[in-house]
Amino acid sequence: MRDHPPLPISPGFWRSPLRGPWLTSVLGLVLLIGITVLFVTGLVSYAAYNPGLSPVNDQTPDKGVLGFYLFAWPTGPVWLYRLTQGVHVTLGITLIPVLLAKLWSVVPRLFTLPPARSVAHALERVSLLLLVGGGLFEFTTGVLNVQLDYVFPGSFYPLHFYGAWVFFAAFLAHAALRTPTALRAVRGRLHEQSDLVTPRPAPPTVSRRGALWLVGGGSLLLFLTTVGQSLGGPFRRTALLAPHGTADPGGGPNGFQINKTAAYAGITAADTHPDAWRLVVTGRSGTVRLSRAQLLQLPQHSASLPIACVEGWSTADQWWRGVRLRDLAALVGYDGDPPDVFVESLQRHGAFRRAALRANQVADERSLLALSVNGEELSPDHGHPARIIVPAAPGVLNTKWVARLTFGDL
Amino acid sequence: MPHRVPLGSVLRRPRRMPLGSPLQLLLLACSFALAAYAGIRLLAGDRLGVALWIVGAALLHDLVLVPLYSLADRAVTRGLGAAGRRGWTLYARVPAMLSGLLLLVWFPLISGMVDEPYRSATNLSPDGFLTRWLLISAVLFGGSALLLAWRLRRAAKHRPPASH
Structure with missing residues (x-):
């Protein structure tokens, strides 16, 4: 270092010749589109849980007006949640290099002095803290959650949902204030001097386009080593570092991806023993108790449906076989007019040991209380003796180890 | 402004x-x-x-x-x-950035800090993540080195013989 090493507050401290309005704007516009898709698919995922139906489906009951858009989640196409949540998680992971590059490109502004030129500028800088902090918070909680690393301060759902709104509030303001400038910059029509351009550029080691290729290469690498866990089938092997990539848990008809094993959920063999286990079905005409053998004597139907997890991974369609939910509703007095159903699992702990399904989900002929999968009895990890499987519903609403079904309007 | x-x-x-x-x-x-x-x-x-x-x-x-x-x-x-060798910078920077990026995103799995909950929840083996990350990194650095060697060889071939 020669004479006085400049401080970060001095523009001469930042020497990369790459920084400038063009690079920042290109990255910003990619994030403008990408983060909008992330936000929308995130909201869609919340709607897919049918939180308005019952408190057990809702991890953010204090949402107030933030749930303004909620709608009854449909049962088709069967791959709907696979698609929306696969996009949400895979795109989020793919955008990480773009986010990091964008933050790198504007890092000198963190140290700009004077701290504020006007009241509006001061407020904008406060808003930028919410933008950067909120954005990193959303990406971090998402990335940790899909790796089952629950170190964040609270339950994932409220943190990620309310955090998304805080972040998106700042994101909207930032987009409204900056998009016009960014568009002018990428079209080469920005003629103002930019504080992002260093007055003391170091000799370049890569061109701006080269840097952009590097960011794109990082995104592509993350995409290619992740997307297979959502595509399933032979593509799963390509997801080299994704949590549900490369391998399936064991072979055979039950050898597809598991969210939580029986052991993890605390389900014992005694709980599910044929002598002990009874399905309790309640409705307007009373209560029926059915053993597994009795369930097998009811009309059996099949449905090819995937499992799609909020963590972004999913399976190809599995061939489920069991009793239609609407047939079970008919057993307890709802013949032809299936209502909502409240499902309870044998599971003693865990947020989704109880779940509610809406009437449209119960009425769908593909919605089953499944007893077997791919031609074999359900394994303990996939919900033996019986589990719910509903088209297009998020994985956790497909309750495993079902103990009780209560039909009636919720 | x-x-x-x-x-x-x-x-x-x-x-x-x-x-x-x-x-x-x-x-x-x-x-x-x-x-x-x-x-x-x-x-x-x-x-x-x-x-x-x-x-x-x-x-x-x-x-x-x-x-x-x-x-x-x-x-x-x-x-x-x-x-x-300033011109070689990119051959080190690109694989290092890509490898570092993968480590940053998948750190909990690669470092083994979630091995126990991961295994018990999913019935999948958590052992492969570190190995696969190391292999990907080896391929990235190795590929970069090969590319550099190939370019150096080509440059040497096109150089006039007098400069040898």
């Missing part, structure tokens, strides 16, 4: 900070209102923990992660520059 300050306000209170664009103020006020509405709910649980995470994420990124990777990059650039 030129700012138009209303003349009247300057004459009355010459030393006060100007307000700035009213449109921008209105927009930011709306944004803060929405952020506050969601923020109250976000902070309803572990208030201090969540605030620490949000502010900490920004600080950790800007004051730790960025300086760290900038210094590492500068060390590589200078080291190669001192050896008269």
Whole structure:
């Protein structure tokens, strides 16, 4: 270092010749589109849980007006949640290099002095803290959650949902204030001097386009080593570092991806023993108790449906076989007019040991209380003796180890 | 950036900070209102923990992660520059960045810190992540080295024989 090493507050401290309005704007516009898709698919995922139906489906009951858009989640196409949540998680992971590059490109502004030129500028800088902090918070909680690393301060759902709104509030303001400038910059029509351009550029080691290729290469690498866990089938092997990539848990008809094993959920063999286990079905005409053998004597139907997890991974369609939910509703007095159903699992702990399904989900002929999968009895990890499987519903609403079904309007 | 300050306000209170664009103020006020509405709910649980995470994420990124990777990059650039091989920088930087990116995103799985919950929840083996990351990194660095060697050889071939 020669004479006085400049401080970060001095523009001469930042020497990369790459920084400038063009690079920042290109990255910003990619994030403008990408983060909008992330936000929308995130909201869609919340709607897919049918939180308005019952408190057990809702991890953010204090949402107030933030749930303004909620709608009854449909049962088709069967791959709907696979698609929306696969996009949400895979795109989020793919955008990480773009986010990091964008933050790198504007890092000198963190140290700009004077701290504020006007009241509006001061407020904008406060808003930028919410933008950067909120954005990193959303990406971090998402990335940790899909790796089952629950170190964040609270339950994932409220943190990620309310955090998304805080972040998106700042994101909207930032987009409204900056998009016009960014568009002018990428079209080469920005003629103002930019504080992002260093007055003391170091000799370049890569061109701006080269840097952009590097960011794109990082995104592509993350995409290619992740997307297979959502595509399933032979593509799963390509997801080299994704949590549900490369391998399936064991072979055979039950050898597809598991969210939580029986052991993890605390389900014992005694709980599910044929002598002990009874399905309790309640409705307007009373209560029926059915053993597994009795369930097998009811009309059996099949449905090819995937499992799609909020963590972004999913399976190809599995061939489920069991009793239609609407047939079970008919057993307890709802013949032809299936209502909502409240499902309870044998599971003693865990947020989704109880779940509610809406009437449209119960009425769908593909919605089953499944007893077997791919031609074999359900394994303990996939919900033996019986589990719910509903088209297009998020994985956790497909309750495993079902103990009780209560039909009636919720 | 030129700012138009209303003349009247300057004459009355010459030393006060100007307000700035009213449109921008209105927009930011709306944004803060929405952020506050969601923020109250976000902070309803572990208030201090969540605030620490949000502010900490920004600080950790800007004051730790960025300086760290900038210094590492500068060390590589200078080291190669001192050896008269400045042109080789990218061949080290690209694989290092890609490998570092994968490590950053999948750190819990690669480091093995979630091995136990991962195995018991999914019935999958957590053992392969570190190996696969190392293999990917080896392929990235190896590929980069091969590309450099190939380019050097080609450059040597095209050089006039007198320079040998």
